[in-house]
Amino acid sequence: MKKLVILGAGTAGTIVANRFKRVMDLDEWQITLVDPDPIHYYQPGFLFIPFGMYTRKDVIKPKRDYISAPLTLIQSAVEEVDPVQRLVRLANKQSLSYDYLIIATGTDIHPEETPGMAEHEWGKSIHSFYTLDTSLKLNQMLHNWEGGRLVVNVVENPIKCPVAPLEFIMLADWHFHKHGKRDRVEIIYATPLPGAFTKPVASRLLGELLERKNIQVEADFMIERVEPDAKKIVSYDEREIEYDLLVTVPLNKGAEFVARSGLGNELNYVPVDQYTLRSKAYDNIFVLGDASDAPASKAGATAHFAIDLFTENFLRYVEGHELKPYFDGHANCFIETGFGKGLMIDFNYEQEPLPGRYPLPGIGPLTLLEESEFNHWGKLMFRWMYWHLLLKGMEVPLPSEMSMSGKRLV
């Protein structure tokens, strides 16, 4: 029996395990997943919780619903990997040996890394929406909020779902309109990026959209500290922004065991070849989803496209074939823009997001970098696809490699 161990049973770990279950000979392969948390979270749904559009039950399901025999799920945290001995040590004192290892432990927020952030005002005037708990707390806060200055801040890039803070802002704008409070709320987006988004065309178009919605962007803002009593954030170059309500996307870092095992970079992401997602240091370790240092968007959609191609390439690889550079960094994201609309972006390592139609050139029905109601419904429909198709490892009718047809050069 060959042993494949998958660390983390979140989006990437669950999808890849279920893909393998369909295509591998499980008399020859033993597949074991390790994850301490019995709950699977639909993280894109966290965005809607602060505004009461989704509730807790919309975004959680037991992991056991998605991982069944002959797959094994061990409920424990990984403490350390010994890549030389090919051993994984768990918090429950168990040791697992492996022939191949997949690291899929994602990335998480670390508010304690920014001075003043996770202290006595955390959960009071300082909030987030990147975890289930923080999004539920923010929902309560917004329910009672009378208005004032809302500052949304990203601490440092990369973050998972880089468009989520923009979506949060546009949904907040809509929310305050609906509740007749918009004239009592000032909205500021303080970002370390030079503009609204990372890539030039999308940054310009999204920047214009924010301006129309009367949202102020404070660019190149690298936060140094929060002053929780004075209610202000201060950047490294001494700019200060006062707030009544701070919504932050704290520093994102990979799992601690990655550092402890000597496998990570300065943010605990595992260095990989960006086209094969194989560890640069060990040729029997692969990294899927947010846990790697590949310069692709840290998004569930990216993980899904990569896994589509990874599965067949891995099977060839273990038979002794060379690994092909199969992954182009393809990502696409729905972006909620409020008022029942949304837009979409589609891009990869080389090609920045452009306007156009997706997935059928000229037809869509989704519009790229242009608002439409259909995109909003697409995003809401995605939750159903996630729970019923994606996690189970079923095919979703979207091409894994990015296509230039349907895109307009601007």
Place this chain on the structure above:
Amino acid sequence: MVAKTIAGKTVEVNEEGFMINPNEWTEEIAVEIAKEEGIPELTAEHWKIINFCRQSAGASGKAPTLRQITVGTGVSTKELFALFPKGPAKKVARIAGLGKPEGCV
């Protein structure tokens, strides 16, 4: 892509003014780009950071991120902002003749 003459040498730069080919870079070019970036004189402290970035890019082919610079040089983020005001990682990458740092996708 456009050709641009900096410190008497013609080099290729992209739309955002980053050099395309790091091998065309010279120390004189660094001095000129620094001026464009509002840094009238490059001190030993500046050079320490520039050299670190050149070395780090040599190994990986990519300009380092702000965090990689602070971890790699031991210079604090605060000092980096004093040396290269506003966006230090981006600014030093331009001065060092490297591409724009990734880490924001």
